[in-house]
Amino acid sequence: MSSVAERVADLSQARRPFVHATVVRAQEPTSARAGDDAVILDDGSIEGFVGGVCAESSVRAAALDTLSSGNTMLLRVLPDDGAGFPDTPGARVVVNPCHSGGAIEIFLRPVLPRPLLGVVGDNPIGRAVGELASFLDFEVKELSSYAGTTAVVVAGLGRNEEKAIRAALDAGVPYIALVASRTRSAVVLDSMNLTDAERGLVRAHAGLDIGARTPQEIALSLLAEIVRDLRHGTLPAPAVGIEDSRTTGGPVAVVLSASAPRRAVDPVCGMTVFVDDDSPHAVVNGQDYWFCRVGCRDSFVAAA
Known part of the structure; x- marks a missing residue:
């Protein structure tokens, strides 16, 4: 498998829009370490490593938002209380409900084809x-x-x-x-x-x-x-790989690929999750719900 750096070079050469995500700070017991990185494509897929499944879901969702806006973002993924992790003004904060805990900050940089x-x-x-x-x-x-x-x-x-x-x-x-x-x-x-x-x-x-x-x-x-x-x-x-483009007063941005997965909000923890074949799912009172993990699904179904 190509390294993330090689993938960044290949995607840039192919004029494919993507986001380069880099962990800039990590607090144990998170599995990510400062310097870990990944690329997220305009279809929502991720290549590389910036944390476990809960953190990854938040990174993918935020990365697609940066592609839509054309702006960089500092994403903070914190445990429920976020205690002991310094505040960073201007960052987007999401709560990580997974049991592993830990906290990470990830810098998201959209890389868009030059006109x-x-x-x-x-x-x-x-x-x-x-x-x-x-x-x-x-x-x-x-x-x-x-x-x-x-x-x-x-x-x-x-x-x-x-x-x-x-x-x-x-x-x-x-x-x-x-x-x-x-x-x-x-x-x-x-x-x-x-x-x-x-x-x-x-x-x-x-x-x-x-x-x-x-x-x-x-x-x-x-x-x-x-x-x-x-x-x-x-x-x-x-540009190759995107369907259309628009501007927001800043960098030229892209409209996401039609193949980008649908997003839903976990009704238990409030996390944004991607709806795909692997997403925990339940039907309650005739309505579909998707969850970040099996534990959230089971607790929601038990309380219904």
């Missing part, structure tokens, strides 16, 4: 766009395929523009920036017989109006418009 940007045009403007986009942490591609691309900047300056726009539209790219004057933009788009929906995806005379003149200033106006739309949630950022 893909395609640049068409081997000229000063195209090169400036690529350089600035890399500085802004976009992944810049020389495109053989436009699939999965967040945006394409067409800076052909009269060369192969129609071909590039058509290929980007056919690949479902949600943002296509045409670098041209308003007059020439209209001529190019009118010649392509685009539908209204297709034309709406092409930003003619693209970029924010900042009075740009140099290639670097034009690149700044183009990237400023793309970043604005990403942060405001009007521009999706497709």
